Amino acid sequence: MTKKIVVTGIGATSPLGGTARESWKALLAKESGAHNLEYDWIDEYSIPVTFAAEAKVRPSEVLERPVAKRLDPSSQFALISAMEAWADAGEPDVEPERLGVDYATGIGGVWTLLNAWDTLRERGPRRVLPMTVPMLMPNAASAAVSMHFGARAFARTVASACASSTESIANAYEHLQLGLADVVIAGGTESAIHPITIASFASMQALSKRNDSPETASRPYSIDRDGFVMGEGAASLVLETEEHARARGAHIYAELAGTGVTADSYHITANDPEGRGASRAVELALTQAGASADDVTHINAHATSTPVGDVAEYAALRAVFGDRVSEIPVSATKASTGHLLGGTGALESVFSIYAIAERTAPPTINITTQDPEIPLTVSGDVQDLGQRDQLAISNSFGFGGHNAVAAFRSVS
Structure with missing residues (x-):
């Protein structure tokens, strides 16, 4: 029998706001998250695109330093949005073996990887952090979320480029239908506003080059559109069967119908x-x-x-x-x-x-x-x-x- 899968918690940290609700309000208010980047590497490497849509609230403003220092920015964003979604869902009382994580990223810990490479070249192998691999691996965000909430049913990772987090939501739907968990935290994250990624996307003519007007650069459907704008952040959903949600009196936002x-x-x-x-x-x-x-x-x-x-x-x-x-x-x-x-x-x-x-x-x-x-x-x-x-x-x-x-x- 097909189960009805529902959304009981929402979280996000985005270029428009530090929470899901703040992001939604800014979206309705027609705000733009794009702005000029103020980093030395823009001039140092002559990066042709000088703007992006960075997350509005930096992880350092939310996470305690001992937690943040062991996570790549992409995992930091994931954890922040998952924490919001979990609280929004009323912190479900669920057995660890019945709580799963389906989380995604397109690129993973690119900042950790390339910073470690710079350290190796400039300071030698002894100065490379021992946590480098656990921080850069694509499954780091899923692992961080599962460990924070004690999710032991599974912690799975999708890396399907820009389809990644929607595919993770699809996987969560299937895993709930199969009875592998009662509650799943699903979502996706990215923090790849880095000179190498901007240079690469620009080289393939994928990015807008409107350096003089970042806020109006992304123009879907306009006849003068010229490419996308890099963004960063994360969003998370708490998904569960309707039966489980109603049994605990949870607020239901919507049904994940298919x-x-x-x-x-x-x-x-x-x-x-x-x-x-x-x-x-x-x-x-x-x-x-x-x-x-x-x-x-x-x-x-x-x-x-x-x-x-x-x-x-x-x-x-x-x-x-x-x-x-x-x-x-x-x-x-x-x-x-x-x-x-x-x-x-x-x-x-x-x-x-x-x-x-x-x-x-x-x-x-x-x-x-x-x-x-x-x-x-x-x-x-x-x-x-x-x-x-x-x-x-x-x-x-x-x-x-x-x-x-x-x-x-x-x-x-």
């Missing part, structure tokens, strides 16, 4: 221009949700603001929704937050949950002239979703051809 995960098998960085893998992921999520395309009331699009990627996603959505795609309220929230890579799907899931709970689709800032090749209902203002039952999908697509979609349904 998920879909596919692969393009097309190109290491480019989307399938026809969006076939992406459209199948949407269809799988709707099928799992027992829903049809006509039931969808809101879409949080992947919408990175790249010239090719935005068009490919539209092709995928049109393949699923047909002419109705132009009627569904769409939000492209990376315009405000930048692109959190492995953490982006979890953050956009948080926004999707708030959207259906409050019947409000967040605005998409920085639209100048909407690309006529992408005739979606996207607005620079808040869109009212109405009082009907809501079903939102959140799309995430990543390098390597990874596609992951989560569908969330409102609860009465």
Whole structure:
């Protein structure tokens, strides 16, 4: 028998705010998290893109120093958002063997890795920290979350580029359905605003180069879009079976109604221009949700603001929704937050949950002239979703051809 999986806790630390609620309020207020970077390495290495969307609240302001010093920034963000989500869920009383962690990252501890390399070159092997490998490994965030909460059912890690955290949410859904846990902390994190990653993304022409106007650089669907903006942070969900949640009297934000995960098998960085893998992921999520395309009331699009990627996603959505795609309220929230890579799907899931709970689709800032090749209902203002039952999908697509979609349904 299929179990109903629900969201009982939400946490986030993002370029818009130090908590999920602060991030949501700033999103509705049309704020941008992007700004110029004030680091010596910008000039030292002649980095061509001089801005990004850093997390608004630094981990050092939240975590105690002995905890933070043993974690890469990506794991610090993960732990902060998970702590918020856990508290928001009412700190469920669950046996350690029935509590699991599904957590994701796209890159992992890149700061730890490259700082250690610098130390090795400049000061020798004896000065490399003994915790370097435990800090840089991609599963470090999942491990840190599981150890903090004593989760012993499992602690699993997904690394599927920008689809990573949505895929972790999909895995959590499956693990709860299989009865492997009663409660799962799921999400994703990234902290990769580093000269090597910025230089690399810039070299492949993936980043916006609007150094003179960081706040307006990310322009999903605009005809003059020129690339994405690097972001950082983390977001977490506490997921559990409805039976478990109601037995403990938990507040339920939404139902995680279904998920879909596919692969393009097309190109290491480019989307399938026809969006076939992406459209199948949407269809799988709707099928799992027992829903049809006509039931969808809101879409949080992947919408990175790249010239090719935005068009490919539209092709995928049109393949699923047909002419109705132009009627569904769409939000492209990376315009405000930048692109959190492995953490982006979890953050956009948080926004999707708030959207259906409050019947409000967040605005998409920085639209100048909407690309006529992408005739979606996207607005620079808040869109009212109405009082009907809501079903939102959140799309995430990543390098390597990874596609992951989560569908969330409102609860009465």
